[in-house]
Amino acid sequence: MSIQIPRGTQDILPGEIEKWQFIEKKAKEICNRFLYKEIRTPIFEHTELFQRSVGDTTDIVQKEMYTFEDRGGRSLTLRPEGTAAVVRSYAENKMYGQAAQPVKLYYFGPMFRYERPQAGRYRQFIQFGVEAIGSNDPSIDAEVISLAMELYKELGLKKLRLVINSLGDTSSRKAHRDALIHHFKPRIGEFCKDCRQRLETNPLRILDCKKDRDHQLMKSAPSILDYLNDESLQYFEAVKQHLSDMDIEYVVDPTLVRGLDYYNHTAFEIMSEADGFGAITTLCGGGRYNGLVQEVGGPDQPGIGFALSIERLLSALEAEGVELPQEHAVDCYIIALGEKAIDYAVPLLQKLRREGFSAEKDYMGRKMKAQFKAAERIGAKFALIIGEDELESGNAMVKNLTTGDQERVPFDHLPGYLRSEG
Incomplete structure (x- = not known):
């Protein structure tokens, strides 16, 4: 009996790995221009880190994590995403005390999620991400978004769509949360099991449900933009203005909530509009996570970042017919x-x-x-x-x-x- 590769993983062979290396080199070049420094964190962390940061109500924590006990009885988890580990390292290593602020970091590495494999989506996948921690300036939000857009464009992608939204601050989110509960509660029995559980724990995530996306109440759900207080609205307007000043086109989508609990204020996704790319068009996602550093044991420091899948980036390049240059070996x-x-x-x-x-x-x-x-x-x-x-x-x-x-x-x-x- 021959031993085969586990489902949802892949071997990246010579002849193909050169594309990955080219992308990594280009990403590092761009990060150097933006003054982001590389960080490398462990592939596994204490399970509590992801429960507290990503959120108990998320699909990642409830259904997708690879969790195990080590010989000392400690619960450990293969990292399902990169931000939590970077923020943990930032707090543990007291990077908030460094002279250069904000702290601007980037990472490459494998992530692990137990989900149904499909084109461009694996159970072990490689993420590239950046995090800027320590600043509340809306221009850093625009900078993080522009870095992601710059990478895609310099690699040759043209059919891109940037979608942004604001999730507001704590008070704005609470007002919107109450409105969502009031909106969905009378007919919540018509929704899937996950949405019924989310109604009281995290109703915002109902808007992110793939099963009930076509339900009538989804289309008429209260918009977060109607519940932004003056401070949140002013912040969002500043982010949009910075993007416009940099000639970066965007679309505002009030239903964009992202799948992780730690987001607030700015949220964004970059999508491929290439023909034949597939039903799942998202290439990159990110947003602001004020409060996350404090949640993992550090001081109250704001942050913003994004992560993208190299596998999906390669699929988008293929869909647009972009050939990466091959260097003489x-x-x-x-x-x-x-x-x-x-x-x-x-x-x-x-x-x-x-x-x-x-x-x-x-x-x-x-x-x-x-x-x-x-x-x-x-x-x-x-x-x-x-x-x-x-x-x-x-x-x-x-x-x-x-x-x-x-x-x-x-x-x-x-x-x-x-x-x-x-």
Whole structure:
């Protein structure tokens, strides 16, 4: 019996991994421009972290987490999202005491959710996310949104739709919560089991239900925008103005609530409108989470961030027919003929690699023609041909595999030649 990969996971093989590496490199370049620094947190955390931050009433906590007990009887969970762990690290390591504020961070890493696998959605998936913690300035909200948009656009995506909303502050949310309960309660029996449970615990999440999205009461539900107090409304208007000033187009959607309990004020999603992308169009989601730092044991510090799935980003690139550039992987390939040349190729290969070149040679005892094919197959720029004549003369035959030109180059001059011609 052969052992196969677990359902909802994938192997990312050579030939495909280069796309992931290109995206990661581009994301890091953009983060450096925006002065966001990388952070790496554990793949598993204490379960309580996600219960307190993500929320007991969310689908993630109730249905999707991979939770287990370790040998000491402690409940641990594979991280289902990145924000909670970053905020925990921010509080635990007292980053709020750093001179540079706000603290601007980004991360890459695997996340885990037990849900039904489908196109672009896996049980282990890779997230890229950013968090800006410590500022209540609405311009930082706009900056975080602009960073996500910049990444998508620089990768070549054009068919994007930015949707924003305000969830308001505590008092605004309470007023809206009461209105939602009053609206749904008389007919809550017509809704799914999850929505019936959410009515009293978190009625805002009823608006995010996929099963009852077409129910008549969903369309007539009270809008959060009608319950924003003056402070929340002013904040939202400032965020919108900053986006307009940066020429970033957006659509306001009062039904956008996001799926996590910690959001307040600004919430946003970036969606793909490419034909054939699929029914689930969301590429990226995020928002403000004032109060979350305090919830996990730190001081009362505001924050905002987003997370996106690399898998869904790749699907969107494919839907729009965007080909990511492929960098030359190999500078040169050594083709050795005869026992002495084969032995000589070993230290020569090491020397070239120490000089900073990507280099390869034959390990399969192939004939000369097959070695040339192997060099072309891996995309080598040059072939270095070594035989008895080359060893006697002290010159390698160097062939440019793109132009077909070739010339003899002294072995000692090879690094300089490859550097100047490459």
